[in-house]
Amino acid sequence: MTTFLLIRHGAHLLGGDTIAGRAPDVHLSNLGRDQAGDMAGRVGRLPVSALYSSPADRTRETAEFLSERLGLAVQILENLHEIDLGDWTGRKLEDLRRLETFGRWNSFRSGTRVPNGEAMVETQTRIVGEMLRLREKHPNDCIALVSHGDVIKAALAYFLGVPLDLFSRIEIGLASVSIVAIFDHGPWVLCVNNTGSELPMPY
Template sequence: EVDFGDWTGDRFEALHARPEWRAFNRFRSTAPIPGGETMLAAQARAVGAVLRLRAAHPDAELAVVSHADVIKAVLAHFLAAPLDLFSRIEIAPASRSVVVLYDETAAIAGVNLPA
């Protein structure tokens, strides 16, 4: 989950009127969330968790469950894609995305697959 700070509990209709919300959606890598964390911080935290899980279970196939923004951020990291482009990744509710982690690299084996 991303810490949405002052925006927690707000309706999307109300957020769309705010310039800082529009900036956040255009520039995820740099636009801050008032009272919350940056998407870069959320991405680093999520990727770190995935890498720790892999280190703890190197031969296992793991399922990691999260919300769409966190999944997009993790996929962007392993694609070496700029975080500002992560809105181009579609993640439907209850879909699956598959990342294969190797020692020095990763491969994206599927994105937004039916559950």
């Protein structure tokens, strides 16, 4: 059994009204640093044996709080990266909501590609594929993956059997922790969007 702690980064300096995507130099805000510190205090009590992060600045910085708490190096994995949001990177949500393609992206995620960016099915394929690869590498471990909201939703949707077109019903808050344990007989989703003091574990 491999237990995955799927951790979203903390709040960043662009705020919630701008699409950060894969833009460089998007760092944690003071609020985000506080959120990451609180998360590290909760997760740091668990028997985590490896720590992985998306290459984005905000995820690496979030992971560093946990690294200091656990004494583990942060290992960067490209497959944990944010969705490639192509032409929408750096755009304001207020502007994007006027676009027909953006509306279709939010209602038909399984069949819509971001202009010059990634399709959601590609995002889901890479994150789930990475988790299954890591399961082979860590067959009896608890490992932490620091990533992004929609990437974590895509993974959870797969293991919960939720269609991508309905995955927005899954909430993944800033610095939240979701837990998936993968056994030989299949996955077990222990919690989603946990921001409390107690984290359920399968042992």
